[in-house]
Amino acid sequence: MSKITPVILCGGSGTRLWPRSRVAKPKPFLPLVGDTTLFEATAARCSDPATFAAPLVVTGTQHLAHVEAQLAGAQVIVEPSARNTAAAIALAALQLDPQDIMLVCPSDHHIADGDAFTRAARAAAALAADDWLVSFGIEATAPETGFGYLHRGEAIAASGGFKVARFVEKPDLARAEQFLASGEYAWNGGIFAFRAGAFLSELESHRPAIAAAVRKAVAEGHADGARFHPGAEAFGAIQSESVDYAVMENTARAAMVPADMGWSDIGNWQALRDARPVDSDGNTVVGRAELVGCRNVLVESDGPRVSVIGLENVIVVVDGDEILVTTDAGTQLVGKLSGAANQ
Amino acid sequence: MSKITPVILCGGSGTRLWPRSRVAKPKPFLPLVGDTTLFEATAARCSDPATFAAPLVVTGTQHLAHVEAQLAGAQVIVEPSARNTAAAIALAALQLDPQDIMLVCPSDHHIADGDAFTRAARAAAALAADDWLVSFGIEATAPETGFGYLHRGEAIAASGGFKVARFVEKPDLARAEQFLASGEYAWNGGIFAFRAGAFLSELESHRPAIAAAVRKAVAEGHADGARFHPGAEAFGAIQSESVDYAVMENTARAAMVPADMGWSDIGNWQALRDARPVDSDGNTVVGRAELVGCRNVLVESDGPRVSVIGLENVIVVVDGDEILVTTDAGTQLVGKLSGAANQ
Numbered sequence: 001m002s003k004i005t006p007v008i009l010c011g012g013s014g015t016r017l018w019p020r021s022r023v024a025k026p027k028p029f030l031p032l033v034g035d036t037t038l039f040e041a042t043a044a045r046c047s048d049p050a051t052f053a054a055p056l057v058v059t060g061t062q063h064l065a066h067v068e069a070q071l072a073g074a075q076v077i078v079e080p081s082a083r084n085t086a087a088a089i090a091l092a093a094l095q096l097d098p099q100d101i102m103l104v105c106p107s108d109h110h111i112a113d114g115d116a117f118t119r120a121a122r123a124a125a126a127l128a129a130d131d132w133l134v135s136f137g138i139e140a141t142a143p144e145t146g147f148g149y150l151h152r153g154e155a156i157a158a159s160g161g162f163k164v165a166r167f168v169e170k171p172d173l174a175r176a177e178q179f180l181a182s183g184e185y186a187w188n189g190g191i192f193a194f195r196a197g198a199f200l201s202e203l204e205s206h207r208p209a210i211a212a213a214v215r216k217a218v219a220e221g222h223a224d225g226a227r228f229h230p231g232a233e234a235f236g237a238i239q240s241e242s243v244d245y246a247v248m249e250n251t252a253r254a255a256m257v258p259a260d261m262g263w264s265d266i267g268n269w270q271a272l273r274d275a276r277p278v279d280s281d282g283n284t285v286v287g288r289a290e291l292v293g294c295r296n297v298l299v300e301s302d303g304p305r306v307s308v309i310g311l312e313n314v315i316v317v318v319d320g321d322e323i324l325v326t327t328d329a330g331t332q333l334v335g336k337l338s339g340a341a342n343q
Numbered sequence: 344m345s346k347i348t349p350v351i352l353c354g355g356s357g358t359r360l361w362p363r364s365r366v367a368k369p370k371p372f373l374p375l376v377g378d379t380t381l382f383e384a385t386a387a388r389c390s391d392p393a394t395f396a397a398p399l400v401v402t403g404t405q406h407l408a409h410v411e412a413q414l415a416g417a418q419v420i421v422e423p424s425a426r427n428t429a430a431a432i433a434l435a436a437l438q439l440d441p442q443d444i445m446l447v448c449p450s451d452h453h454i455a456d457g458d459a460f461t462r463a464a465r466a467a468a469a470l471a472a473d474d475w476l477v478s479f480g481i482e483a484t485a486p487e488t489g490f491g492y493l494h495r496g497e498a499i500a501a502s503g504g505f506k507v508a509r510f511v512e513k514p515d516l517a518r519a520e521q522f523l524a525s526g527e528y529a530w531n532g533g534i535f536a537f538r539a540g541a542f543l544s545e546l547e548s549h550r551p552a553i554a555a556a557v558r559k560a561v562a563e564g565h566a567d568g569a570r571f572h573p574g575a576e577a578f579g580a581i582q583s584e585s586v587d588y589a590v591m592e593n594t595a596r597a598a599m600v601p602a603d604m605g606w607s608d609i610g611n612w613q614a615l616r617d618a619r620p621v622d623s624d625g626n627t628v629v630g631r632a633e634l635v636g637c638r639n640v641l642v643e644s645d646g647p648r649v650s651v652i653g654l655e656n657v658i659v660v661v662d663g664d665e666i667l668v669t670t671d672a673g674t675q676l677v678g679k680l681s682g683a684a685n686q
Contacts, residue, residue, distance in 0.1 A: 305666065307666065309670060327653035333653075337650045
């Protein structure tokens with residue numbers, strides 16, 4: 001099998017992890033779990049030269065300095081504007097040989113089990129080589145309403161993978177509980193494997209305007225060392241669509257590989273606490289803190305000492321001139337706070 | 344009636360209001376309720392020249408700068424060391440004429456109803472002029488276990504006051520509930536009125552060693568402008584005892600005047616929240632904050648913005664390099680935190 005080219009997407013703002021995640025230094029570039037940043041961990045997961053080729057990073061100008069600081073020498077496609085994942089992946093596909101297998105990885109997720117990830121990546125790559133468009137089907141462990149789901153279809157012989165019977169948008173709780181109970185549904189974690197040429201031909205079938213505009217932006221673009229800058233005008237004219245909506249839900253060749261790898265999108269502070277090692281009381285601390293009579297408390301401080309007494313299921317985050325104190329349920333609302341909205 | 348001389352005691356550390364109250368700037372000198380500090384409010388309560396003479400402040404060297412900054416021109420007795428209230432009051436009594444009526448006021452309490460305070464002060468002064476040693480009996484509004492109680496005895500004719508049948512040390516909850524239900528008990532708030540000579544003669548009867556040592560410290564002391572410095576060696580030899588224990592529980596002339604004046608000792612953060620104006624959700628904020636879905640939350644910040652989501656009955660205090668987050672029940676433990684203990 002030829003090597004897999006990681007395509008690492010660095011977009012998004014991570015406002016639900018405010019005030020740690022800020023516009024100027026968002027979620028992928030922070031050491032949220034352990035000592036490495038989510039972006040560094042994403043690159044490290046795809047760094048075994050026996051399996052992976054050098055990565056290709058797709059990011060915006062506002063994140064370029066972080067990318068280059070955290071992954072020296074990386075090949076980077078610098079998006080002149082944000083046009084969602086269909087266009088971002090197409091930019092990468094056009095930099096590759098049509099026969100290359102690309103593994104699209106968001107850079108703001110946590111994966112606890114790197115070996116399971118590698119096994120799933122290899123299985124996905126084998127299917128992609130047969131021109132399947134492959135999603136990682138993340139083993140669902142809770143009736144999450146914030147994720148899309150993949151309904152598993154028939155097995156694809158000798159591959160370990162399955163056809164996707166159906167893509168399901170974010171369900172309500174009742175449906176999410178049905179999905180979980182049935183065992184037939186997996187979370188759509190936004191990790192994909194494609195043959196570059198196969199992806200582009202599906203995009204041309206289902207979204208010819210996007211495909212044409214991305215080709216134009218590449219034709220009008222220019223390289224600058226390890227950076228490639230697509231033409232801003234052509235790229236800016238592209239319709240923003242997710243790869244799920246533009247391609248995956250339309251193709252007849254959608255497949256999935258099961259992936260049980262301790263995945264989390266670290267979608268809010270509660271999810272981050274769940275991804276971190278905790279002490280016997282369920283508490284986890286980054287920075288200086290004293291906890292008395294606390295359970296399931298996350299404290300993260302960039303300086304001041306935080307003393308907490310008697311609280312359960314609470315998050316305390318100190319970042320410069322902003323302090324957040326929230327219940328677990330409240331973590332869903334963090335992105336709507338004045339501080340998060342007006343950075 | 345001759346004028347009353349306020350004797351304002353400035354001691355104590357207020358560690359249960361840490362991290363706002365610090366060794367270097369403790370509770371009396373902070374604007375905890377409204378814009379004036381507790382010390383300033385204490386002085387202002389006793390400032391009507393129709394009723395009060397100029398105050399006499401008793402404090403330690405570590406608080407002297409705060410006293411002089413917040414009450415310009417004050418006569419100050421500077422204790423060379425802390426020897427509790429019996430000695431502090433004796434120092435003041437020896438600076439006065441034996442016929443002077445002194446009103447002893449702690450400087451770290453909050454009194455919402457200044458007029459009620461003045462009425463009680465006048466009633467207490469009238470009794471003191473007849474050589475009663477008078478405690479303010481604070482109307483008990485809850486079965487507090489952190490206060491001493493006064494058991495009301497027989498009425499003293501035409502005075503509005505009562506003999507004290509008994510002083511009771513801090514009771515357990517069951518007894519405190521009995522006290523509250525009986526209606527015969529009041530809190531001992533540490534506010535006293537004495538004729539200076541009567542106090543000294545009672546002190547000499549019941550604690551002759553303290554009385555003699557204070558006289559010696561005064562004889563060996565020296566004035567420095569508006570400051571008086573007792574002799575350090577003699578004062579340091581004094582036994583630390585409260586005025587309650589040394590004098591009030593022993594004298595046959597203990598009286599009390601009822602005082603229903605919105606009193607609070609601001610003994611912890613929960614008590615402070617109760618003393619402050621709150622909004623319709625019971626929240627109170629000093630500094631920059633955004634509260635979402637909160638009830639009975641106090642936020643106090645000296646700088647950073649504090650965003651709180653979904654919490655009830657919680658206190659959040661930001662002071663420089665220390666941040667406290669506690670439940671109401673936890674406020675009792677604040678003084679034992681590492682930060683409060685090792686300032």
